[in-house]
Amino acid sequence: MAKAVNTLAALSQQLRTGSVSSRELTEDSLSRIARLNPALNAVITSCEDRALAAAAQADKALASGDVSPLLGIPMLHKDIFCTRDVRTTCASKMLAEFIPPYSATVVNRLETAGMISLGKCNMDEFAMGSSNETSFFGAARNPWDTARVPGGSSGGSAAAVAAGFATLATGTDTGGSIRQPAALCGITGLKPSYGRVSRYGMIAFASSMDQAGPMARTAEDCALVLSAMAGSDALDSTCSDQPVPNYAETLEQSISGLRIGVPKEFFSHHLDAAVADAIGRAIKELEQAGAIIVDVSLPSTDLGVSTYYVIAPAEASANLSRYDGVRYGYRCENPADLEDLYTRSRSEGFGPEVKRRILVGTFTLSAASYDQYFMKAQQVRRVIANEYDTVLDNVDVIAGPSAPNTAFVLNDQSKSITDMYMEDVFTIGANLAGLPAISVPAGLVNGLPVGMQLIGRRFDEARLLNVAHQYQKRTDWHTLSPDLGGLV
Amino acid sequence: MQWEKVMGLEVHLQLATQSKIFSSSATTFGAAANSQTNPLDVALPGTLPVLNHSAVTQAIVFGLGIGADIGRVSRFDRKNYFYPDLPKGYQISQFFQPIVKEGIFDVPMEDGSLFPVRILRAHLEEDAGKSVHDAIPGHTGIDLNRAGTPLLEVVTEPDFRTATQVVAYLKALHALVTYLGISDGNMSEGSMRCDVNLSLRPKGESEYGTRTELKNINSFRFIERAIQIEADRQQDLLDSGDTVTQETRLFDPDKDETRAMRSKEVANDYRYFPDPDLLPIVIDDDTIDQIRASLPELPTAKRARYISDLGLGDYDANLLTQDRVTAEFFEATCTICNNPKAAANWIVGELSAALNRVGNTINDCAIRPDGLAALITRIDDGTLSSKMAKTVFDALWAGESDVDRIILDKGLKQVSDAGALEAIVDELIAANSAQVDQYRAADASKQKKLIGFFVGQAMKASKGQANPQLLNQLLKEKLSAS
Numbered sequence: 004m005a006k007a008v009n010t011l012a013a014l015s016q017q018l019r020t021g022s023v024s025s026r027e028l029t030e031d032s033l034s035r036i037a038r039l040n041p042a043l044n045a046v047i048t049s050c051e052d053r054a055l056a057a058a059a060q061a062d063k064a065l066a067s068g069d070v071s072p073l074l075g076i077p078m079l080h081k082d083i084f085c086t087r088d089v090r091t092t093c094a095s096k097m098l099a100e101f102i103p104p105y106s107a108t109v110v111n112r113l114e115t116a117g118m119i120s121l122g123k124c125n126m127d128e129f130a131m132g133s134s135n136e137t138s139f140f141g142a143a144r145n146p147w148d149t150a151r152v153p154g155g156s157s158g159g160s161a162a163a164v165a166a167g168f169a170t171l172a173t174g175t176d177t178g179g180s181i182r183q184p185a186a187l188c189g190i191t192g193l194k195p196s197y198g199r200v201s202r203y204g205m206i207a208f209a210s211s212m213d214q215a216g217p218m219a220r221t222a223e224d225c226a227l228v229l230s231a232m233a234g235s236d237a238l239d240s241t242c243s244d245q246p247v248p249n250y251a252e253t254l255e256q257s258i259s260g261l262r263i264g265v266p267k268e269f270f271s272h273h274l275d276a277a278v279a280d281a282i283g284r285a286i287k288e289l290e291q292a293g294a295i296i297v298d299v300s301l302p303s304t305d306l307g308v309s310t311y312y313v314i315a316p317a318e319a320s321a322n323l324s325r326y327d328g329v330r331y332g333y334r335c336e337n338p339a340d341l342e343d344l345y346t347r348s349r350s351e352g353f354g355p356e357v358k359r360r361i362l363v364g365t366f367t368l369s370a371a372s373y374d375q376y377f378m379k380a381q382q383v384r385r386v387i388a389n390e391y392d393t394v395l396d397n398v399d400v401i402a403g404p405s406a407p408n409t410a411f412v413l414n415d416q417s418k419s420i421t422d423m424y425m426e427d428v429f430t431i432g433a434n435l436a437g438l439p440a441i442s443v444p445a446g447l448v449n450g451l452p453v454g455m456q457l458i459g460r461r462f463d464e465a466r467l468l469n470v471a472h473q474y475q476k477r478t479d480w481h482t483l484s485p486d487l488g489g490l491v
Numbered sequence: 492m493q494w495e496k497v498m499g500l501e502v503h504l505q506l507a508t509q510s511k512i513f514s515s516s517a518t519t520f521g522a523a524a525n526s527q528t529n530p531l532d533v534a535l536p537g538t539l540p541v542l543n544h545s546a547v548t549q550a551i552v553f554g555l556g557i558g559a560d561i562g563r564v565s566r567f568d569r570k571n572y573f574y575p576d577l578p579k580g581y582q583i584s585q586f587f588q589p590i591v592k593e594g595i596f597d598v599p600m601e602d603g604s605l606f607p608v609r610i611l612r613a614h615l616e617e618d619a620g621k622s623v624h625d626a627i628p629g630h631t632g633i634d635l636n637r638a639g640t641p642l643l644e645v646v647t648e649p650d651f652r653t654a655t656q657v658v659a660y661l662k663a664l665h666a667l668v669t670y671l672g673i674s675d676g677n678m679s680e681g682s683m684r685c686d687v688n689l690s691l692r693p694k695g696e697s698e699y700g701t702r703t704e705l706k707n708i709n710s711f712r713f714i715e716r717a718i719q720i721e722a723d724r725q726q727d728l729l730d731s732g733d734t735v736t737q738e739t740r741l742f743d744p745d746k747d748e749t750r751a752m753r754s755k756e757v758a759n760d761y762r763y764f765p766d767p768d769l770l771p772i773v774i775d776d777d778t779i780d781q782i783r784a785s786l787p788e789l790p791t792a793k794r795a796r797y798i799s800d801l802g803l804g805d806y807d808a809n810l811l812t813q814d815r816v817t818a819e820f821f822e823a824t825c826t827i828c829n830n831p832k833a834a835a836n837w838i839v840g841e842l843s844a845a846l847n848r849v850g851n852t853i854n855d856c857a858i859r860p861d862g863l864a865a866l867i868t869r870i871d872d873g874t875l876s877s878k879m880a881k882t883v884f885d886a887l888w889a890g891e892s893d894v895d896r897i898i899l900d901k902g903l904k905q906v907s908d909a910g911a912l913e914a915i916v917d918e919l920i921a922a923n924s925a926q927v928d929q930y931r932a933a934d935a936s937k938q939k940k941l942i943g944f945f946v947g948q949a950m951k952a953s954k955g956q957a958n959p960q961l962l963n964q965l966l967k968e969k970l971s972a973s
Contacts, residue, residue: 084537085535085536085537091536093536098536101536103530103535103536103537104530104535105530105535107537202537202539203537203538203539204537204538205537206536206537207536207537207768209767210767210768211767237541238539238541239539239541240539240540240541240542240768240769240770241539241767241768241769241770317764318764318767320571320762321569321571321579321580321581321762321764323580324571324573324579324580324581325534325536325578325579325580327573327575327580329575329578329633330533330534330578330633331533331535341575345573365762368571368762368763368764369760369762370760370762373762373764377764
């Protein structure tokens with residue numbers, strides 16, 4: 004275990020004082036990726052030439068006095084974001100050769116802010132999974148213990164930041180895919196409110212819940228990046244035109260007197276006892292900082308997972324219909340006819356978890372089961388959202404665990420599919436309700452990181468980041484890094 | 492047994508927007524294959540639909556045009572099925588909450604009566620692309636130019652009993668949408684496509700029989716034929732004790748038959764669900780009021796006004812209001828010449844006949860309203876006889892534009908000057924004393940025949956330009972005065 008030396012905010016300072024160049028940072032990152040990625044498999048594609056060219060540009064801008072806070076800082080994108088002229092695979096055989104002719108809005112905005120894109124991070128195939136094991140490119144490893152998973156679906160992004168490939172990686176979160184891997188890898192990950200960040204160019208899984216967010220060392224870093232990522236986009240009708248505050252400005256506000264609700268349902272039998280203790284201590288820390296801890300209840304928490312696993316596969320079944328072998332993407336060899344082209348391209352191009360969800364979604368939308376499953380799930384979703392809103396009328400922030408346990412071992416045959424789905428039991432509610440939520444490092448159990456989740460009111464990311472930052476000022480869990488000496 | 496046909500229609504109208512319903516690609520017909528596509532039209536990953544609001548406005552215009560309720564909150568749904576020319580694997584349509592709800596559309600029939608058709612709904616959706624089977628030997632090509640073109644699908648109740656009613660409805664619908672400017676209604680280019688749901692029941696029965704759906708019939712001519720053939724087919728089945736299978740059938744005009752589509756092509760569970768990529772369309776009163784205020788006068792109102800205010804007959808009024816350009820041509824002509832009856836006669840008569848002969852539309856011919864109005868004015872002021880007017884009309888048709896110029900150049904001016912005509916008549920009487928005596932001796936009925944000789948001679952002398960009424964009057968006076 005070693006102290007992390009760098010945060011994005013620190014690098015930003017160093018770049019602007021000239022003590023380091025963007026080129027040096029970029030070369031450092033690239034060589035670290037080259038050295039460590041074979042053991043971690045956190046990155047699917049790295050783009051050295053492109054990154055170095057962008058770094059040279061950034062150094063020029065820095066030399067001419069540009070003080071943009073993100074200028075010249077290397078970062079990685081989850082391979083779900085389309086990157087113009089750079090292959091974007093979504094960790095699927097289906098898109099293994101796909102090179103988009105456009106970039107996602109998130110990619111464009113961060114590039115416009117001067118960030119250097121180093122490459123594309125591993126993930127669960129089409130963001131379907133909680134362990135990164137469903138990737139066509141093989142599982143990413145947890146830097147804290149390479150026999151363990153980094154979580155998912157943004158597992159490569161979490162592992163990359165934890166391993167110091169970069170101070171920032173983007174992630175996406177449909178049911179916990181930023182927060183759970185952030186927790187398992189000991190980093191900070193923010194899922195913004197639904198509609199806060201544009202989904203344009205982000206390959207769709209479940210459109211009514213998908214959100215992009217930053218994964219970094221600290222809440223402060225997340226604040227800096229979110230200010231650049233967020234905001235309305237003419238290319239995404241579901242992206243909100245709510246003004247984007249400067250999230251960095253409110254980080255230092257006192258949390259004294261702030262009401263923090265702790266739902267009793269988050270401390271159920273699903274939660275590992277040692278993780279529960281760590282979260283208990285973290286909440287105590289918030290109390291010591293002046294927050295008022297309030298017992299609250301989200302009675303439908305346990306229904307979240309089943310609700311999610313009806314709605315998300317339903318939307319996914321339609322979203323993934325475009326991968327039919329006709330226009331782009333994987334196409335089977337020598338199709339006999341149209342039926343054969345469809346059947347084999349999709350059977351061969353998708354992995355088992357993706358196929359399972361397409362089948363489930365196709366079933367729940369079929370005429371015979373629509374009312375019983377899809378409609379019912381929409382109704383329960385509304386109930387769950389109302390429960391969150393009611394609680395948040397009374398408290399400023401909800402606190403609890405991000406994941407029920409620490410990182411589990413790879414290829415754990417004892418873990419059933421539904422066990423895996425339960426990984427998201429505490430995170431799914433925020434997706435169903437469209438609320439912002441953040442995971443912050445909050446301890447170690449047997450040498451593995453634990454994440455505390457904070458959930459806020461819709462479009463109140465500023466408050467979440469403020470609370471997370473105040474917590475990080477009082478603790479040093481976020482400064483811990485895994486010892487990677489043995490990997491090289 | 493006496494069977495009665497029961498039919499309901501689904502008409503797809505291509506809306507006249509500049510760009511597609513969810514992307515900025517153009518919608519021009521006939522462009523090179525796939526030249527009007529962007530990443531969204533090809534359904535590349537990560538692309539998102541963004542609603543073109545002019546499609547919404549046009550749908551509201553249609554709804555107001557048929558006096559329907561406008562859905563204050565409507566939304567888009569995904570209709571899921573796999574087909575190579577459907578790039579996303581689903582079509583964005585409106586299933587649960589359409590933008591246009593129930594309305595009544597009064598269809599003018601030839602006998603001057605109005606046939607009310609109940610409109611069930613009209614909803615917005617995107618068109619699919621086209622599979623092209625003859626461009627690449629041994630392969631099927633996909634042209635996505637049309638994919639994403641906005642359509643309005645208009646669904647009626649099963650109110651039709653005869654093919655004549657169906658055709659009248661389609662013609663009226665065509666007139667309405669061209670009036671409203673929301674579609675060019677061009678059937679041959681697919682801007683207006685019609686599916687007919689048809690069943691038979693014993694006359695007097697109130698229950699419906701089993702229906703078949705006739706798909707994509709692309710001309711007025713084919714519709715009557717397709718209905719006839721399918722009704723005959725169903726009747727043969729029913730008369731021989733068989734049952735009709737509920738299915739989708741295609742009309743083949745070449746073989747003059749309808750045939751069932753393969754069940755695979757139709758047996759689909761479309762798994763409709765709300766499209767999470769698009770927000771609901773919320774329409775407030777102000778928007779509706781604004782759109783209502785901008786509506787043009789509609790065919791039914793126009794037709795009624797032509798009859799009551801302009802004194803036209805049902806037949807002329809029907810023909811003149813069948814499409815917007817003809818009505819506009821007529822009204823522009825009337826404004827200048829102030830003679831609606833004459834304008835109607837010329838447009839419905841000579842002009843329509845000439846257009847029919849060459850298969851042109853009124854927009855494409857050389858005659859413009861100012862020319863026709865000038866012609867009518869010159870008839871009304873006595874300058875032209877009706878025979879000369881036809882010559883002037885032919886000149887206008889051939890591309891000349893100045894009526895007075897034509898009259899001058901062709902020497903068509905009618906002589907209505909009493910002095911000049913008197914001189915001709917006097918000369919005639921002096922030179923033909925025998926005929927004059929014969930006339931004077933004859934009785935009234937014989938005189939009517941004998942005067943023809945003098946008229947003919949006078950016309951000859953005036954090179955056909957003598958005003959016939961005036962000439963007749965002068966001759967009668969002079970021949971009677973002994």
